[in-house]
Amino acid sequence: MMSNALGWTLVHSLWEGALIALLLVMALSLVRSSRGRYALASIAMIGVLATFCGTFARLMTNQPSPYSSIIRPGSHAGYAASAQGAHMTERSLAADVIPWLTPCWIAGVIVFHLHLLASWLAGRRLRRRGVCGAPDVWQERLSQLARRIRLAAPVTLLESALANVPVVLGYLRPVILVPAGLLSGMPAQQMEAILLHELAHILRRDYLVNLLQTIVEGFLFYHPAVWWISGVIRTERENCCDDLVVAISGEPREYAAALAALEQTRWATADAVAANGGNLMKRIRRLLYPLEAPRPC
Numbered sequence: 432m433m434s435n436a437l438g439w440t441l442v443h444s445l446w447e448g449a450l451i452a453l454l455l456v457m458a459l460s461l462v463r464s465s466r467g468r469y470a471l472a473s474i475a476m477i478g479v480l481a482t483f484c485g486t487f488a489r490l491m492t493n494q495p496s497p498y499s500s501i502i503r504p505g506s507h508a509g510y511a512a513s514a515q516g517a518h519m520t521e522r523s524l525a526a527d528v529i530p531w532l533t534p535c536w537i538a539g540v541i542v543f544h545l546h547l548l549a550s551w552l553a554g555r556r557l558r559r560r561g562v563c564g565a566p567d568v569w570q571e572r573l574s575q576l577a578r579r580i581r582l583a584a585p586v587t588l589l590e591s592a593l594a595n596v597p598v599v600l601g602y603l604r605p606v607i608l609v610p611a612g613l614l615s616g617m618p619a620q621q622m623e624a625i626l627l628h629e630l631a632h633i634l635r636r637d638y639l640v641n642l643l644q645t646i647v648e649g650f651l652f653y654h655p656a657v658w659w660i661s662g663v664i665r666t667e668r669e670n671c672c673d674d675l676v677v678a679i680s681g682e683p684r685e686y687a688a689a690l691a692a693l694e695q696t697r698w699a700t701a702d703a704v705a706a707n708g709g710n711l712m713k714r715i716r717r718l719l720y721p722l723e724a725p726r727p728c
Contacts, residue, residue, distance in 0.1 A: 683718040
């Protein structure tokens with residue numbers, strides 16, 4: 432029965448995910464590179480999803496035949512069934528409860544993905560309402576920065592009256608939204624560093640990866656280990672982009688100052704990738720003190 436197999440899959444996924452998270456903690460203690468830590472966390476997330484699917488497939492395959500419960504008098508099967516009676520009694524309560532986990536899980540998945548859909552629609556509205564083209568000088572500067580990091584895809588720079596911080600929207604036709612007035616109100620060198628960060632997200636295809644990551648979170652919403660692993664992924668994703676900015680600009684302190692300025696107008700959407708994502712103060716400290724070992728997430 433599918434509901435029974437799925438119910439037991441949900442139960443087994445708790446210890447399976449916890450084990451994968453424990454292995455990730457051990458691996459992160461040995462790796463300093465943000466790219467390496469990001470890769471490890473991504474593998475762990477894929478691992479949790481893969482074990483969930485594998486367990487479900489195995490339990491579905493091992494479902495007993497409807498004729499297996501027929502007991503013939505005097506048969507060996509009848510004797511074995513009698514010997515296991517006490518054990519089956521102990522499991523009867525679980526057998527009654529497990530199938531009910533499935534409808535609860537399905538309801539949770541629907542709610543989470545409806546929220547994801549609403550966030551995606553809000554992102555589309557944000558891209559089209561209250562926006563205007565950035566000055567030509569900044570659009571050209573953005574193109575120069577894109578060529579500098581070898582990003583071939585065309586990127587549009589728009590000023591938004593609704594966004595509070597720079598943010599990337601879209602994958603096939605990426606757009607960088609910046610708050611109205613930020614291009615003229617922030618020092619040019621700091622603004623270029625922020626735009627480099629956003630271009631790094633586009634180069635790494637983080638918008639698409641973040642969307643897929645959110646979908647996985649929706650299916651495994653009940654698991655604390657999944658949310659912790661997802662937090663590690665988001666933290667190290669921002670660190671990877673920060674590292675690229677510092678490698679290109681060579682000015683970690685100037686970039687840290689730009690991030691500190693953005694902290695005052697912190698904003699983000701569920702499916703957007705913003706320059707001030709994650710714990711901004713930890714990112715700033717990481718830029719100013721790069722020799723410090725990564726701290727537990």
